[in-house]
Amino acid sequence: MNFELGSTHFDTRQRAQELADSMIRPNLRHREANHEFPLDALAALASAGLMGVNVKPEYGGLGAGVISYSEAVQVVAAADPAVAVTMCVNNMVAEVLQQFGGPSHLEMIPKMTSGEWSSGSFCLSEPGSGSDAAAMQTRAEHRGDSFVLSGAKAWITSGAYAGVFLVWARVGDSKNTISAFVVDPKLPGITFGKPEEKMGQHASNTVALAFDEVVIPESALLGDVGDGFRVAMMALDGGRVGIASQAIGIADEALRLAAEAEIPCDDLFAEVEAARVLVWRAAWMKEGKMPFTVEASMAKLHASETACRVCETLVARAGIRGLDPDFGLEKLVRDARVTRIYEGTSEIQRIVISRDVLRSL
Secondary structure, eight states: OOOSOOHHHHHHHHHHHHHIIIIITTTHHHHHHHTOOOHHHHHHHHHTTTTSTTSOGGGTOOOOOHHHHHHHHHHHHHHOHHHHHHHHHHHHHHHHHHHHOOHHHHTTHHHHHHSSSSOEEEEOOBTTBSSOGGGOOOEEEEETTEEEEEEEEEEEETTTTOSEEEEEEESSSSGGGEEEEEEOTTSTTEEEOOOOOOSSOTTSOEEEEEEEEEEEEGGGEESSTTOHHHHHHHHHHHHHHHHHHHHHHHHHHHHHHHHHTTOOOHHHHHHHHHHHHHHHHHHHHHHTTOOOHHHHHHHHHHHHHHHHHHHHHHHHHHGGGGGOTTTSHHHHHHHHHGGGTTTSOHHHHHHHHHHHHHHHO
């Protein structure tokens, strides 16, 4: 692996940096206080190609690769983690449609990358099946030339604003029938819960969804019946690179604030750089179309745990000032915590890693 970033990486990072400095960071406190979904920031990111960094140019993306995507997420997350997670999920959904979608699905991607749709949503988790996706209860019954979707999803990022849902459901009773569907959020029978009151990332929209006999065409099926679990796991591998990058951006911002305030943080810089290298490796492997499941889990585990530890340590070193909202560190503590939960909890990452270690022995 070459650790020297190329011109494409720098160009993508610069695009992100310019928007972070001009649009995202200046409005951070307003969005945070008002729980305001960042429509303007997302539109600007789309105009710069950053809502589809690893999406082919023919679909409106940059085609800049996974390492460039990681670099852009880190920069955006340092400015506002709530904007970054929305960007991450949109990129993930667009990549899933690009990899697995048929002609009608591919036609949707430019709407996601151009900003016509502010975001896409990844609808996998349910009230009774977060980490254990195979326990999902949502059903899609095949009736004639349609599927009828019934069930509930929980903690759906951007759910109230998404232009498209990727929804996972069982077509039968076994794990082998879990399937993925591309669903129009405006269809009759879909209802939205109120926005979740979260610990951090207040500008990110998070809602529950209910599907009551929602009729979707056969063409909504992504791939074949039973492909859903494989699609979800592959998507989550890439999603973990995005969230690991988000966590690093949060840690970078905490270190920047501490350095400006002359709070000792040299030892913490080393921890963050170690996490960054793990993320680069996972991104490089994905970009090279190599198996990267374990590497993505290692990156996500180490980056998210490191971000939380760095932010909490710096709050302690700052003393009472660390709790001052105007300083910014306490917000980063709140924002960082969920990186250990979504796209697979730290406990799940440890299971993935340990299984690989045991196989290697």
